[in-house]
Structure formats: structure tokens, C-alpha cells
Amino acid sequence: MSRKRMVRIAVVLLSLLYGAILGAGFLAPYDPAEQDRAHPFAPPTRLHFVDAEGSLHGWPFIYGLIPSPDNFAEYQEDRSRAFPVRLFVSGDHYSLLGFSCRRHWFGIDEPGHIFLLGTDGYGRDQFSRLLWGGRISLLAGLIAAALSLSLGMAVGSVSGYFGGFVDDTLMRLVELFLAMPWLYLLFAVRAFLPLHISPTVAFFLLVVVIGTVGWARPARLIRGVVLSARERKYVLAARGFGASDFYLLRRHILPQTMGVFLTQAALLIPQYILAEVTLSFLGLGVGEPVPSWGNMLGSLQQYHILASYWWMLAPALVLVPVFWGYQVLADFLHERLEFGH
Amino acid sequence: MVTTEPVIRVQGLRKTYVHERPFSREKFVVRALDGIDLVISAGSSFALVGESGSGKSTLALCMARLEQPGEGRIWFEGQDLFRLSGPELMRVRRHIQLIFQGTAAALNPRFSAEEIIIEPLRIQSVGTRTEQRDRAVHLMEKVGLPPVWLSRRPHQFSGGQRQRLAIARALALEPRLLILDEAFTGLDLSIQAQMVALLRDLQSRENLTYVFISHDLSLMAHVADEIAIFDRGRIVEQGQPSRLFSNPCQPETRALLEAIPGRRSVLGLGQS
Amino acid sequence: MAYLLRRLLHGALVLVGVSVLSFLFVQLAPGEFFSDMRLNPQVSPETIRHLRAQYGLDRALPIRYVRWARSVAKGDWGYSFAYGLPVSKLIWSRARNTLLLTITSALLAWLISIPLGIYAAERRDRWGDRVTVAGSSALLTVPDLLLALALLILAIRTNAFAAGGMTSPDFAELGTVAKIKDVAAHFTLPLAALVLGTLPIFFRHVRAGMIEALALPSIQSARAHGIPRSRILFRYALPAAANSLISLFGFSIATLLSASLLVEVVMSWPGLGPMLLEAILARDLYVVIGAVMLSTFFLVAGNLVADVLLYLSDPRIRRGPA
Ligand SMILES: Nc1ncnc2c1ncn2[C@@H]1O[C@H](COP(=O)(O)OP(=O)(O)OP(=O)(O)O)[C@@H](O)[C@H]1O
Ligand SMILES: [Mg+2]
Numbered sequence: 014m015s016r017k018r019m020v021r022i023a024v025v026l027l028s029l030l031y032g033a034i035l036g037a038g039f040l041a042p043y044d045p046a047e048q049d050r051a052h053p054f055a056p057p058t059r060l061h062f063v064d065a066e067g068s069l070h071g072w073p074f075i076y077g078l079i080p081s082p083d084n085f086a087e088y089q090e091d092r093s094r095a096f097p098v099r100l101f102v103s104g105d106h107y108s109l110l111g112f113s114c115r116r117h118w119f120g121i122d123e124p125g126h127i128f129l130l131g132t133d134g135y136g137r138d139q140f141s142r143l144l145w146g147g148r149i150s151l152l153a154g155l156i157a158a159a160l161s162l163s164l165g166m167a168v169g170s171v172s173g174y175f176g177g178f179v180d181d182t183l184m185r186l187v188e189l190f191l192a193m194p195w196l197y198l199l200f201a202v203r204a205f206l207p208l209h210i211s212p213t214v215a216f217f218l219l220v221v222v223i224g225t226v227g228w229a230r231p232a233r234l235i236r237g238v239v240l241s242a243r244e245r246k247y248v249l250a251a252r253g254f255g256a257s258d259f260y261l262l263r264r265h266i267l268p269q270t271m272g273v274f275l276t277q278a279a280l281l282i283p284q285y286i287l288a289e290v291t292l293s294f295l296g297l298g299v300g301e302p303v304p305s306w307g308n309m310l311g312s313l314q315q316y317h318i319l320a321s322y323w324w325m326l327a328p329a330l331v332l333v334p335v336f337w338g339y340q341v342l343a344d345f346l347h348e349r350l351e352f353g354h
Numbered sequence: 355m356v357t358t359e360p361v362i363r364v365q366g367l368r369k370t371y372v373h374e375r376p377f378s379r380e381k382f383v384v385r386a387l388d389g390i391d392l393v394i395s396a397g398s399s400f401a402l403v404g405e406s407g408s409g410k411s412t413l414a415l416c417m418a419r420l421e422q423p424g425e426g427r428i429w430f431e432g433q434d435l436f437r438l439s440g441p442e443l444m445r446v447r448r449h450i451q452l453i454f455q456g457t458a459a460a461l462n463p464r465f466s467a468e469e470i471i472i473e474p475l476r477i478q479s480v481g482t483r484t485e486q487r488d489r490a491v492h493l494m495e496k497v498g499l500p501p502v503w504l505s506r507r508p509h510q511f512s513g514g515q516r517q518r519l520a521i522a523r524a525l526a527l528e529p530r531l532l533i534l535d536e537a538f539t540g541l542d543l544s545i546q547a548q549m550v551a552l553l554r555d556l557q558s559r560e561n562l563t564y565v566f567i568s569h570d571l572s573l574m575a576h577v578a579d580e581i582a583i584f585d586r587g588r589i590v591e592q593g594q595p596s597r598l599f600s601n602p603c604q605p606e607t608r609a610l611l612e613a614i615p616g617r618r619s620v621l622g623l624g625q626s
Numbered sequence: 627m628a629y630l631l632r633r634l635l636h637g638a639l640v641l642v643g644v645s646v647l648s649f650l651f652v653q654l655a656p657g658e659f660f661s662d663m664r665l666n667p668q669v670s671p672e673t674i675r676h677l678r679a680q681y682g683l684d685r686a687l688p689i690r691y692v693r694w695a696r697s698v699a700k701g702d703w704g705y706s707f708a709y710g711l712p713v714s715k716l717i718w719s720r721a722r723n724t725l726l727l728t729i730t731s732a733l734l735a736w737l738i739s740i741p742l743g744i745y746a747a748e749r750r751d752r753w754g755d756r757v758t759v760a761g762s763s764a765l766l767t768v769p770d771l772l773l774a775l776a777l778l779i780l781a782i783r784t785n786a787f788a789a790g791g792m793t794s795p796d797f798a799e800l801g802t803v804a805k806i807k808d809v810a811a812h813f814t815l816p817l818a819a820l821v822l823g824t825l826p827i828f829f830r831h832v833r834a835g836m837i838e839a840l841a842l843p844s845i846q847s848a849r850a851h852g853i854p855r856s857r858i859l860f861r862y863a864l865p866a867a868a869n870s871l872i873s874l875f876g877f878s879i880a881t882l883l884s885a886s887l888l889v890e891v892v893m894s895w896p897g898l899g900p901m902l903l904e905a906i907l908a909r910d911l912y913v914v915i916g917a918v919m920l921s922t923f924f925l926v927a928g929n930l931v932a933d934v935l936l937y938l939s940d941p942r943i944r945r946g947p948a
Binding site: 176245250251252254260261269 | 394415418419420443444448450451452455456459460461462464473474478483527
């Protein structure tokens with residue numbers, strides 16, 4: 014596959030993923046917190062096109078689900094009751110751009126249920142939770158990366174541009190941060206924040222913690238670029254016209270850090286998404302009832318759940334396309350922007 | 355001639371660079387400028403000629419206040435250059451323009467030709483946007499570049515065209531002192547002649563002072579009315595071109611004269 | 627020699643810096659080990675005050691730091707609130723297990739990635755290179771967490787490897803050989819997770835370093851002189867790539883330490899990771915600081931070893947400031 018096409022696919026894929034989490038309310042058939050105690054660990058609902066009599070349908074339908082009377086979390090399809098998949102149905106409330114809506118992309122008439130990716134131990138729809146949880150995880154990655162990069166940008170450009178004592182001090186600090194294994198560092202910082210906090214507070218604390226831990230590498234790279242950029246003759250020439258430090262940074266020096274900036278963003282975002290997932294997985298991040306990809310995976314720490322209900326792995330599986338997309342982007346940006354054309 | 359304030363007065367200028375070898379404590383000191391005294395009067399064309407590494411560019415940078423000398427002082431129109439700050443410095447920066455040696459590196463590759471030419475105007479807040487644009491068009495025409503190329507980036511110009519672009523930029527602020535560091539090197543003879551004619555024309559209309567820097571003595575003999583011979587950070591000989599050609603006192607000057615191909619004919623030109 | 631001394635000093639400074647930083651975070655932190663006790667009606671405020679005084683929590687931060695430093699000097703590394711033991715007693719066996727895991731996986735990962743990287747660089751853009759690069763890229767898109775979970779599922783489903791922990795419940799009754807076998811069986815899974823997780827990173831690093839070395843003018847000209855390929859590779863290119871291989875050594879430790887933290891928790895390997903997590907949840911502050919310090923220490927030590935190697939391999943540094 015040609016390089017360009019791969020990058021295009023990656024961009025489309027990432028846009029679709031981000032689009033999906035932004036439209037989570039509309040795309041998800043159920044409320045992410047809605048429990049269905051009758052259906053714990055229900056497997057993914059099968060879409061049928063051929064009914065019991067063997068005739069073909071042009072539109073998918075599903076059968077009802079009967080819990081097995083003997084075993085926990087075992088189900089049988091109820092062939093006597095078929096429910097067609099309906100589009101643009103009215104369902105639970107959600108808010109979209111501040112408007113309260115109840116129109117959903119698809120759904121099933123009561124008393125049927127459609128669980129595209131099965132349910133968790135509380136009978137919550139995994140597909141809906143995956144979409145809503147993606148908001149937390151993907152957004153955490155974006156915001157934390159923005160934080161890291163702006164910190165790194167500020168430190169790196171001050172350090173590289175002014176040099177001297179300021180540079181020495183800041184670079185010692187950078188080395189200190191780089192010297193620590195980052196996950197330990199993340200844990201350590203998280204260790205000293207309160208444990209039991211509301212999901213919203215937890216989200217912002219998490220983002221701040223992740224963001225502040227990772228500023229060192231971008232800072233060092235940006236410093237390097239600034240250091241070489243400020244020695245350019247055209248910077249000297251602009252100084253000769255009477256340009257201020259601020260002007261030189263803004264017009265000549267910072268634009269050159271763009272390549273490093275974007276490449277680092279493409280590297281940091283997936284890393285930070287994983288950081289959120291890891292921390293929430295271990296119970297140190299965003300907690301119930303708000304779904305995040307990390308806390309959705311948390312129950313897999315129990316081996317029997319891991320062994321029996323493979324669909325619970327879905328939040329970890331969606332990380333693969335996210336990682337792939339960003340990796341393709343990062344490689345492309347690295348070659349294209351950092352080493353010039 | 356009535357003694358007016360010289361444009362540039364240089365006194366006892368010294369500048370050393372310390373070269374440090376990587377992974378080594380060994381250092382050695384380069385005396386780029388080793389006691390320079392110089393007076394350049396208004397409206398003149400002064401030339402600095404010397405072999406490579408003799409410190410010419412360093413002096414040019416000091417005169418444009420882009421390099422801090424170790425010792426010594428420079429006065430621009432009577433003002434001590436290295437004591438200036440704030441709005442006064444800003445005003446002086448407007449009057450002194452330097453065209454860098456190796457112009458390609460002095461043009462930001464991300465900028466368009468238009469952005470490059472109007473950058474000094476922007477920094478000095480001269481004129482409105484449209485006035486700046488008009489000025490850019492005018493300057494392009496002046497240096498013989500088609501104004502439609504204003505949207506091009508530097509790498510889309512040839513080496514000689516880039517040099518003319520740099521000259522256009524240096525003229526944007528209508529300076530009183532223009533320092534041209536190897537500005538004609540690499541231009542073919544017809545363009546050289548065109549540029550020289552342009553500069554002469556400007557000089558006759560606005561009381562401009564030029565400092566040319568080159569290692570090509572014959573060319574300088576053609577454009578300058580005073581030449582200083584540079585060697586290892588010092589001025590070893592100074593005088594009018596005709597005098598230097600007919601009666602060179604220093605071995606360095608003679609060496610530079612030897613280097614001119616077809617010297618005799620050039621000599622004739624210098625003496626005319 | 628002065629160079630190495632300087633690096634040593636630098637490492638020591640990093641350790642001090644990390645400890646100060648950890649203590650600063652403590653200062654900013656709301657809540658502590660004893661704050662949960664306050665909610666307990668059976669514990670009198672008097673007792674809590676007494677306990678806090680006993681552990682020195684009522685003192686100012688600098689004093690606490692000095693006390694802690696003194697206890698580090700004594701070899702105690704502070705006290706665990708939860709266990710009432712010196713941190714060092716808790717931490718050593720855990721650290722040993724973490725080291726066992728990380729060092730083995732580092733060796734294994736190097737053993738695979740270095741030859742593979744050299745091979746790929748040598749046949750750059752040809753078939754062999756494309757396949758290995760594609761494979762490593764594919765592996766790189768699998769997050770550590772997924773890798774660990776997938777391996778666990780595999781283990782549970784196939785019953786081929788022991789899943790979780792370091793030993794079986796009946797470990798104490800086993801003979802020596804059986805004991806070793808038992809540990810090895812438990813070891814396979816976390817080892818596989820770590821090696822597979824770090825392999826693509828190392829591979830990319832080695833390959834990039836080798837490609838750079840092969841592009842050097844001296845090697846290009848050696849090629850033009852018709853010196854045999856294997857000789858160019860081992861006599862010229864490999865020494866030229868030494869720096870990048872050595873830097874791999876330093877940086878692989880950081881990568882592995884972070885990766886092993888998660889793998890240990892997921893696979894219940896009794897290393898520093900699960901202990902750190904437990905300590906965080908219990909607000910057992912000195913244990914947290916101890917674990918962070920120890921992991922930083924490993925890292926600094928690894929970098930120091932890399933510096934020594936660099937010093938030995940690079941004459942420029944040796945001849946430098948004496
Ligand atoms: N920024 C600098 N750092 C260190 N040394 C420098 C620097 N700039 C110039 N030098 C040294 O100072 C001496 C004079 O350099 P300068 O550029 O002034 O020479 P030049 O006369 O312009 O030569 P050329 O004709 O080749 O341009 C040289 O030996 C050079 O190596
Ligand atoms: Mg020069």
C-alpha cells in the first residue's frame with residue numbers, strides 16, 4: 014500500500030472514531046449507566062436475516078433472549094419472538110450540543126434488547142458504554158497531550174531561546190523527569206491525590222497528572238529546535254530590522270517547532286490514552302458509574318471474567334486502530350516535517 | 355570638503371572568538387578583529403577587501419550592531435552604537451542595513467518573497483498593509499525581478515535572484531548606510547553592472563553611504579572610492595583605488611593584486 | 627575517569643532530586659494513612675495524634691525529609707504504616723522479583739531485536755526488511771495492556787502455562803527441580819508479555835541506528851572498494867552503530883520498568899508493581915516513595931552502565947577532559 018494512501022486511511026479512521034465518540038448519545042442505543050439486572054454478561058446479540066421458516070429478510074432482526082434457569086449468565090435465543098432493528102428510534106435522553114434529545118440511531122422495541130457487544134456484569138450495554146467511555150479516554154489523551162505540549166513548548170522555547178542559567182536549570186529538571194520510569198512517576202503523582210473523588214474531578218486530576226508528567230521530552234526536543242533556529246541568519250537579519258524577542262519567537266522560531274510539535278502530539282496522544290486506560294483499569298482513574306475504556310476493563314482483573322466473556326475485552330481491542338492510526342501519522346510527520354522535504 | 359559628522363567612526367575595535375573542540379579542553383582563540391580604526395564619510399562608497407577569514411564579516415556585523423565587540427567603539431552619525439537602546443536603537447536600526455554574505459541563509463525559507471521584503475517595514479511599523487505591498491512591488495521592479503514572483507518562496511529563485519531579493523529587502527527601509535557583504539559574488543557581469551548602476555543611481559538621489567565587502571579587488575576598484583585592505587583582523591593599508599593599484603605598499607595588497615586575472619586591463623580601468 | 631565520576635555524581639543528584647520531588651508531592655497531597663482512621667469511632671483522636679507523632683507526621687516537611695534520609699542511610703528506607711516494618715524489609719524480595727523479570731526479558735529482547743535489526747537494516751527496503759518492519763509495526767499497535775490480557779486468556783484457555791502469581795499453592799511441598807519448573811512455568815507469561823511489548827521498540831531503534839551507520843561515507847566508500855559484505859557489517863558498521871546500541875541499553879531499562887509495572891499487576895507477579903499499587907490505595911507513603919526511588923535507582927544504575935560502556939567504546943570521550 015502506498016504511503017500516502019495509508020496516511021489517508023489513518024486520518025479517516027481516526028476521524029470516524031472521534032466522530033463516533035462525539036456522537037455517542039445518538040449512536041448508542043442505551044444510556045451507558047442503565048443497568049439491566051436480568052441480563053448480566055449477555056453475549057453480543059446476533060443479527061439475523063433468515064427466520065425460523067427459512068425465508069430471507071431484507072432487513073436485519075433479532076430474537077429475544079431467555080436467561081438459562083440453571084446457570085448464571087447463560088442465555089438462549091427465543092425463536093418465537095423476533096424484533097426488527099429500527100432506525101431513528103426514540104429512547105433515553107441525552108444532550109447534544111446542549112439540546113436534550115432522545116432520538117437514537119437504532120434500537121429495538123420493548124421488551125427486546127440489542128447488545129451489539131454484549132453486556133457487563135450489571136447488564137449494561139457494552140456498545141453504548143464503549144462509545145461513551147471513548148469520550149473519557151480519547152478526550153483525556155487529547156487534553157493531557159495539549160497540556161504536556163504547551164508546557165513543553167513554553168519550557169523548551171524559553172530554555173532554548175534565552176539559554177544560560179535558565180537553560181541549565183530547566184534542563185536539569187528535564188533530565189530529572191526523563192530519568193524516572195514514567196509509569197512509576199505517574200503512579201507516584203497519582204498516589205498523593207485523594208483516592209475517592211467524583212468522576213469529573215477524577216477526570217481533570219488525571220488529565221493534569223498525565224499531562225504534567227510527560228512535558229519533559231517535548232520540552233527537550235523543542236529546545237533543540239529553538240536552539241538551532243535562533244542561530245539562523247534570517248533571525249539575525251530580522252533582529253537587524255529591530256525585531257523584538259517576542260517577534261522573533263513568534264514569526265521565525267516557533268513555526269519551526271511545528272514539525273516536532275505535531276510528531277510529538279501523534280506520539281503522546283495514544284500514550285496518554287493508554288495512561289488513562291491503565292490508571293482507570295487499576296482503579297486509580299475515573300471511577301463508576303461513568304464509563305471509561307480503562308474502568309470497563311477493570312473487571313477483567315478477575316480471571317474467570319477474562320476467561321469466559323471475551324466481549325469484555327472490546328475496549329482494549331478498539332485501542333488497536335487508535336494506536337495504528339496515530340503510529341502511521343507519527344511516522345509520516347516525523348519523516349515529512351522534521352527532516353524537511 | 356566641509357567636515358561633517360562621518361557616518362561611521364570605528365575606534366580600537368577588537369573581537370575574539372574562542373573555539374572549543376568537542377570532547378577536549380583545548381581552546382584556541384581567533385582574533386577576528388584586532389584593533390580596527392576607521393572613518394567612513396557620508397555619501398561615500400567604502401570597500402573592505404581581504405582574504406577569506408580576515409574578519410570582514412565580523413566588522414560588518416559589529417557595524418550593524420548584530421555582534422558585540424570585545425573592545426572599542428563605533429559611532430553612527432555621532433551616536434555611540436553600543437550605548438543605544440529602546441526607540442533610539444530602533445531608529446538607528448532603520449538607518450543601517452546589512453546584506454548578509456550567503457543570502458540564501460538570510461531569507462526564511464517559509465516566507466514568501468513579499469513577506470521577506472515587507473518584514474523590515476512591518477517590524478518598524480512603516481505604512482499600512484497596502485502601502486507595504488505597493489512598496490514591495492516597486493522594490494521588485496527596482497532590482498529587476500518580476501513583481502508576480504512576490505508569492506514565490508526563496509527556494510524558487512536562482513542564487514542571483516535571491517541576492518537581488520536581499521538587496522530589495524535592504525532597500526525597503528530607505529537606509530542611510532548600506533553594508534553589502536559579498537553582495538555581488540556569483541552574479542554574472544551584466545547583472546552586476548545592473549546592480550551597480552542601481553546603487554549609483556540611489557546614491558546620487560539620496561545621500562547614501564555604501565560599505566562593500568569583497569575579496570575581489572578589481573570589482574571594488576570599480577565601485578568604491580576608498581578601499582581598506584584587511585588582513586587577520588587589521589587594516590594594513592587604505593587608500594583610493596588608483597593609489598593602491600599604482601603604488602601598493604603592503605605585501606597583502608600586492609598579493610591581492612596578483613590574484614586578479616588579466617591584471618593589466620583591470621589596472622587600466624582602476625586608474626581611469 | 628573524570629567523565630565517569632561526573633556521571634556518577636549526576637546519577638546521585640537525580641536520586642536526591644527524585645526524593646525531594648516525591649516529598650514535595652506528599653506535601654501537596656490531601657489525605658494520609660491515618661485520615662481514614664479518624665472516621666473510625668473506635669480509635670480515639672489521642673491515639674491518632676500519638677501514632678502521627680510516632681511516625682513523625684506532625685513535623686515540618688524538611689524535618690521529615692531529613693529523618694527519612696537518615697533512615698535511608700541506616701538502610702531502613704522509612705517505615706510502612708500498614709505493616710509497621712521498615713520499607714527495606716518489604717521491598718527487597720519484591721525488587722528481586724521485578725529484576726528477575728526485567729533483566730531476563732531485556733536479555734531476551736536484545737537477543738532477538740539486535741540481530742533482527744541488523745538484518746533488516748542490511749537489506750533495507752527489500753523483502754526481509756519489509757516483513758520484519760511490518761511485523762514490528764503491527765506489534766507496536768497492540769497496547770501493553772491488551773497484550774497482557776490476551777496472553778492471560780491464552781494461558782487460561784489452553785491451560786498450558788500457569789497463569790498468575792509466581793508459584794503454585796503447593797510450592798512449599800515441591801522438590802528443588804519441581805520448584806524451579808514451577809517458577810519457570812509462572813514466569814513464561816509475564817516474560818512473553820514484556821518481550822513482545824518491548825521488542826518492536828528495540829527493533830526499530832537498532833534498525834535506525836544501523837541504517838545511519840551504513841550510510842556513513844566511510845562505509846559507503848568501503849563498499850565501493852569491494853570489501854565483502856559481512857566484513858563491512860561486522861568490522862565497520864557494527865562499531866559505528868555502537869553508540870546507538872549502547873543507548874538502547876540505557877533506555878530499554880526505562881521502557882521495561884514501566885511495562886513490567888503493568889504486567890506484574892495484571893499477572894499478579896509479586897514484584898514492585900503490585901506492592902506500589904497496594905501502597906497507593908492504602909496511602910502507605912514511605913512504601914510509595916521507596917518503590918519510586920528504587921525504580922529510579924535501577925534506571926540510574928542502568929544509565930551509568932551504559933555510560934561506562936560508552937566510555938570504553940568511544941575513544942573521543944576517553945581522550946577528552948582528563
Ligand atoms: N560566530 C563565530 N564563532 C566563532 N568564530 C567565528 C565566528 N564568526 C567568525 N569567526 C572566525 O573569525 C574569523 C573571521 O571571520 P569572518 O567571517 O569575519 O571572515 P571574513 O573576512 O568575512 O571571511 P570570508 O571572506 O570568507 O567571508 C574567522 O577565522 C572565523 O573562523
Ligand atoms: Mg565574510
